[in-house]
Amino acid sequence: MAITELREDGVLGRLRGETCPACGDGTLVVETYKDNRAVVCEACETPRAQLW
Incomplete structure (x- = not known):
């Protein structure tokens, strides 16, 4: 996992x-989300950003 993924000020x-x-x-x-770290809605499961 990249350091930028863990930082609070990252995407x-x-x-x-x-x-x-x-x-x-x-x-x-x-x-x-699809094997990538992502921000996903817990209700509708729509991804808003993912890192690959």
Whole structure:
């Protein structure tokens, strides 16, 4: 895992905890999406950013 993925000011860290713009109901969480680290909505499972 790259150091930038772990930093709070990285892309994933900045998006984590935000409201999902796709559904408006869920919160964005950091998890694996298609074998990549990503920020995904916990409600609708829409990825907002992923690193590969």
